[in-house]
Amino acid sequence: MSGCGPAGARNDKTQPVAADAGQADASQDAAGQADAGQTDAGQDAAEAGPADVGQDAAEAGSQESAGDDPAGDTAPTSSPALSLQPTPSTTKKRTLPPGAVVTAQPIVPRIEYFRVKRKPECRSVKDGAVTEGAPAILEWKVTGADKIQLSVDGPGLYAEYGPAGSDSLPFPCEAAPGTYQSHTYTLTAFGLGRNKDRTLVVKALAG
Structure with missing residues (x-):
């Protein structure tokens, strides 16, 4: 134990x-x-x-790259640079021989219009009533001229005017009553070396 x-x-x-x-x-x-x-x-x-x-x-x-460049790998194109150099002129100058005379070309005036603005009237007597006459009013416009001249009933200066205007011109009545009285008005435009004329024949009934 x-x-x-x-x-x-x-x-x-x-x-x-x-x-x-x-x-x-x-x-x-x-x-x-x-x-x-x-x-x-x-x-x-x-x-x-x-x-x-x-x-x-x-x-x-x-x-992000795909979002920034939608075109992918496409390279940017550049526009050609502009040249600031002046282009040489190819115009050749003409030379005149010694003693040559240069003659200017004549400028022929152009009469745009020459017309009656207001018809004349002759003095008339009817039933004891007298109606006084009225002059002829003419108007004109000319280009290529510095001045014009007007003549009445043939050659001879009546008055000188500018290239555009109007005027009252005398219209004497000597015709018998019931017949027509007429007068001739001539406009002459003076250009550079050339002149141009236009004539109007104006009539009125005599009273």
């Missing part, structure tokens, strides 16, 4: 040691699994993080 007591006591003391060793192994396994889990999670995050971020940045950059 005495021999069994100490052995039993040693057995009792040995069991707690075994239990402590088992607990230590279990703690080490749990710690190892925890470390392994953390290591695997860190590796997954490290592998996934940079790759995903780089891929997203590359895709975003390609989208």
